[in-house]
């Protein structure tokens with residue numbers, strides 16, 4: 552297991568608690584655009600703690616999931632007990648062509664060793680007429696979490712990272728077209744995410760940090776989030792996701 556897998560395994564419970572369902576607007580867009588229906592075999596690559604798999608099972612699809620992080624797979628097994636789960640990710644997807652109708656990946660593609668190779672691998676697995684359906688966080692201007700990330704970067708003495716091209720309009724669609732997928736459609740799906748109190752907000756934004764890290768950076772998070780804080784002490788962030796769906800040839 553590599554360091555990245557360790558990182559995600561350790562974060563699995565917190566990820567599920569705070570962020571497991573944040574991408575629900577993207578899930579709905581992908582289900583609709585990819586024509587996922589009862590009986591569709593859907594592989595969620597980088598399935599994390601399994602919340603999308605549970606939704607797919609609830610819609611009557613056949614949920615298949617893989618993730619390189621054992622802790623994430625354990626969480627997914629609890630969250631989506633009917634899903635078939637296997638260890639692995641982009642670079643070595645653990646299914647064979649003909650076994651999957653739709654390959655989905657939500658906030659996971661950017662962890663692939665190579666983006667073009669990852670889409671080509673997903674398309675081979677989906678097979679002719681199968682679909683590849685991907686989503687990622689949209690640009691920071693549409694996501695209030697971007698404001699908090701920028702404040703944390705400045706606190707570290709760094710410039711906030713610019714948006715990579717996948718987060719910008721058309722980026723994901725262009726990636727799919729460049730990999731030979733046809734009938735590519737793309738869009739943006741928006742929603743909100745609420746932390747009920749300051750402790751929840753800090754723990755979620757600083758997920759993976761130890762107690763000393765939480766204490767040291769708590770005020771940076773809370774100061775940056777102050778304009779978003781409601782009278783009841785909760786904080787609601789606007790969320791936005793870019794998505795794209797294409798058909799394999």
Ligand SMILES: C[S@@+](CC[C@H](N)C(=O)[O-])C[C@H]1O[C@@H](n2cnc3c(N)ncnc32)[C@H](O)[C@@H]1O
Pocket residue numbers: 555556559570571572574596597598599600618619620623639640641642656657658659662663664
């Ligand atoms: C930000 S989480 C997203 C999890 C889930 N898809 C969701 O939307 O909640 C990223 C996930 O990608 C997984 N991951 C890391 N490297 C990967 C790879 N090479 N291929 C596929 N998934 C990978 C991590 O283990 C983690 O579960």
